[in-house]
Amino acid sequence: MASMKNIFLPDRYVNQVVPTNGFTTLLTFLTSAAMAFLIVFSLAMSFAADRLAQSWSDSLANSATLRVSAPLADLESQTEAALNVLSNTKGIASFRLLKVEEQQALLEPWFGPKVPISNLPMPRLISIEEDENGYDRVGLKLRLAAEVPSAVLDDHTRWREPLVKAAYRIWFLGWLSIGLVFFIVISMMSLVTRAALSSNKKVIEVLRLVGATDQYIAAAFVRKFALRAFFGSMLGAFGASMTLFLLPSEADQTVILAGLRLEGFEWSWLIFVPLSFFVFTFLTARIASLSILRSLT
Numbered sequence: 462m463a464s465m466k467n468i469f470l471p472d473r474y475v476n477q478v479v480p481t482n483g484f485t486t487l488l489t490f491l492t493s494a495a496m497a498f499l500i501v502f503s504l505a506m507s508f509a510a511d512r513l514a515q516s517w518s519d520s521l522a523n524s525a526t527l528r529v530s531a532p533l534a535d536l537e538s539q540t541e542a543a544l545n546v547l548s549n550t551k552g553i554a555s556f557r558l559l560k561v562e563e564q565q566a567l568l569e570p571w572f573g574p575k576v577p578i579s580n581l582p583m584p585r586l587i588s589i590e591e592d593e594n595g596y597d598r599v600g601l602k603l604r605l606a607a608e609v610p611s612a613v614l615d616d617h618t619r620w621r622e623p624l625v626k627a628a629y630r631i632w633f634l635g636w637l638s639i640g641l642v643f644f645i646v647i648s649m650m651s652l653v654t655r656a657a658l659s660s661n662k663k664v665i666e667v668l669r670l671v672g673a674t675d676q677y678i679a680a681a682f683v684r685k686f687a688l689r690a691f692f693g694s695m696l697g698a699f700g701a702s703m704t705l706f707l708l709p710s711e712a713d714q715t716v717i718l719a720g721l722r723l724e725g726f727e728w729s730w731l732i733f734v735p736l737s738f739f740v741f742t743f744l745t746a747r748i749a750s751l752s753i754l755r756s757l758t
Contacts, residue, residue: 485657489686490693492649493742496642497697497734503642504734505705507635508727514628523595527556527587531611540585543609547589550604552596559586646738647745650686654749657682665754679750687743694738698731 527547531539540558547556564583598616605612658665668678705723723730 485653489689493690493693494697497694498701501701503635503638507632510628510631514625525589525616528613530584554590554592556589650745651749654746658753675754683746686746690742691739694735698734
């Protein structure tokens with residue numbers, strides 16, 4: 462309890478135990494700032510990937526496309542037959558025959574605006590939206606095979622699953638990066654604590670001669686490192702938040718990195734990051750300092 466009191470309550474005697482200068486203090490501050498900056502960006506990437514996966518899953522889950530490919534002489538009749546099958550299928554909320562101009566606009570990014578797409582033998586595309594109950598895909602495919610042999614039903618399953626899987630892999634990599642960053646922070650704090658105690662070995666010997674316990678000495682070092690890590694991580698989180706705030710939102714789909722910024726409740730993680738740095742630094746520095754002090758006896 463005494464060590465916790467020394468951490469959270471100002472004690473000028475405890476503060477004077479550890480020298481105020483030294484590279485370990487600056488190293489703790491700068492490393493915490495840099496690591497917090499990376500953690501916030503990893504969080505933003507993970508949240509953006511999760512939103513993207515949910516968006517892809519929702520947008521493609523209840524939709525399908527019916528492609529009618531037939532000779533030009535039979536294309537209109539085959540299209541009418543396909544529309545008739547869809548109108549008599551339960552579970553389909555709506556369907557729409559895409560205009561030729563819409564199909565050309567879909568192919569323009571691949572062929573370019575100057576390619577005469579209108580001269581190509583274009584199939585007819587029908588966009589399908591299912592209701593909340595869904596439709597019998599197997600039954601629909603069998604009816605189309607019997608009545609419209611040239612029709613091919615694509616329920617977007619082969620497109621949705623790889624996209625969602627890729628987005629969730631990015632989400633996993635983001636959290637894996639956060640775990641690796643905290644591992645680096647813990648390793649760094651162990652090394653910094655060891656270096657600080659070793660460089661102040663004479664001070665520790667004098668403190669022991671005047672009756673200071675290892676818990677008192679450790680509290681002095683732990684307080685210093687924990688507060689430096691907290692303020693450094695606050696600076697890094699603030700810098701990352703300003704950078705993310707300047708990025709385009711999800712509404713602007715014409716810019717690279719659109720949607721990478723945090724949204725809504727996700728901004729509250731900016732408070733959690735410095736607090737987690739303080740906790741991890743406190744625990745790591747305390748364990749390391751007590752272990753090293755025992756070895757210095």
